[in-house]
Amino acid sequence: MKTKITALITGLMLFAAMIPSAAMAAESSGKYVEMIPTKIYQGKEHVPKISGTISDSDPILFDGYRGKIYQVPFTESGLIDVKIGNVRGTGSLNVAYGKKENLSDKWEEQLKIENGLRHNLQLSSAKAGEQLYIAICSKAPSFQVSFDLEARLYPAADRTIRLNTTEYLGVTPIAKSQTYRFTAKETGYIKVNYYTGEEDATFALLDNNKKQISKNIARSYDGGLPLYFGVKKGTTYYLRLKNVQDQSGTGPYRLYLRNTKIKEKSGATxxxxxxxxxxxxxxxxxxxxxxxxxxxxxxxxxxxxxxxxxxxxxxxxxxxxxxxxxxxxxxxxxxxxxxxxxxxxxxxxxxxxxxxxxxxxxxxxxxxxxxxxxxxxx
Structure with a gap:
């Protein structure tokens, strides 16, 4: 009998070790449920879904609203995007979000309870170490609602970006500029397409030592005009983005750098x-x-x-x-x-x-x- 119990315990321990870390992304820390966001760089990353349920038996959070509060940490500076989907159940569903002390400021939003709908709960920029709080709740006399949550973090840190690929960017509200490193694969030119929400931005090209080698080029957010820079194969450059602002409500910024080869035959004199x-x-x-x-x-x-x-x-x-x-x-x-x-x-x-x-x-x-x-x- 002792041998069977030991074998059963060992089997359970092995099964627990096999559970993916994504399934443990939401952990209760007393009053709050912590949800670790997935870092997004090219938009192709897998984002695990976290299932949740609220009901009229949950504790009162504020102003008669019952439900749960999710805590999303900024593990890096950047932009956090939280979505709720697969909403189903009875009663009503409300959300409130922001800093912990602001949750009861009556800026809650009511969402439709309809299976298949996905709602964007919050877009918020902040520096590393800060927290985003999301209260999912209801004031209905009787309710029970289930849902899935997804949390994405678009990092704002300087990094190496790929050519011919859409890159998603977060920004740090306190940063004066951000730089993105790339190496030209062909001699010719780089065409830069971009999306900066509702903010104007200023771009510049830097050499391998981060010395500026182009003019500061201002672009309005609604202009849509691309940028062009001449580049040499195998050479490393930095693209600097300045005058970026808080992204709250605008979504992640995007860059797309296309490297085109030019075979030139000309005279120097x-x-x-x-x-x-x-x-x-x-x-x-x-x-x-x-x-x-x-x-x-x-x-x-x-x-x-x-x-x-x-x-x-x-x-x-x-x-x-x-x-x-x-x-x-x-x-x-x-x-x-x-x-x-x-x-x-x-x-x-x-x-x-x-x-x-x-x-x-x-x-x-x-x-x-x-x-x-x-x-x-x-």
Whole structure:
């Protein structure tokens, strides 16, 4: 008999050891139920669900409301997002959230009791060590409601981010800036798409030593204009994000960096200009922190009208100048510029040219401006 009891106890201990840690994410600490949030970086992480139930037999929390209070710790600085789903039962369901002392401030919200619905309970930014409290409760004379909870934490710490992947970001309300490290896989340019909630933000590119090599580029939250930076394969950079604010109510920020390879064949000087044929589109790039010129040449076989199309993939200004064979700048051409919200998208120089060879210089006036371009003439 003693042998059987010992074997049973051993079996129970082994079974308990096999329970996943996610299933133990919610632990009661007296008056509160602690719920550890799952850290989210790319949005593909598994978030365990924690089941809960409240009823009219629960203790009174405040103002006649009965239920449970969940305590969600900020294990890191950032943004916490709590969702409730699979709500089912009878009676009514209310939630109140914030700091512990604010739970009874009558800013509760009533939720529908309907299976399949998911509600976002709270979005809150804070620094590490702070706590978010969520009261799930009811004031109905008779009620019993079951639900599932999910808690996500979007860390605000500086980190390495992946290329060609959406990265989710939290922010620290007290931080002046945050930086994100990446290494270029291809020589060419980086296109940065972003979401910063309802806040304007300022971006800059830093080198491997965190020295700024681009201008500060301000973007409004509703502008939607991407950022462009010229980069070299195998080189490590930092993208700095400034002027970030409290994310409460806006959701996590997002970054998406796409690295595009550019095979450039150009000359570094006028004497080394590379020929380009009519109607053939060529591509080039300008590296961040390095001022330089790209030279090309064209042969106009017959006097007449010509057009030079310059498409800009830069966070700044890209210029095009035309020179004759004697090295004198051609000033007779007109210029048409297409821009959006102050950002130059393209430039076209057009007019009449005599038969002969001409030289094209593509350049930036400031070494802090970089990116890529396409050029075609006809």
């Amino acid at each position: 006028k004497k080394k200009s590379v020929s380009i044929k009519r109607n053939k589109k060529i591509k080039g790039y300008v590296l961040s922190g390095k001022k330089g010129h790209d030279w090309y040449k064209v042969k106009v076989k017959k006097s007449g009208k010509v057009k030079f199309y310059l498409k800009n993939y830069m966070s700044g200004q890209c210029y095009i100048d035309l020179y004759n064979k004697k090295g004198k700048k051609v000033k007779s051409l007109r210029q048409k510029t297409v821009d959006a919200d102050g950002y130059i998208e393209s430039k076209t120089k057009y007019g009449r040219l005599s038969k002969g060879t001409y030289y094209i210089k593509i350049y930036t006036k400031d070494k802090r401006e970089s990116g890529a371009y396409t050029l075609k003439w006809k």
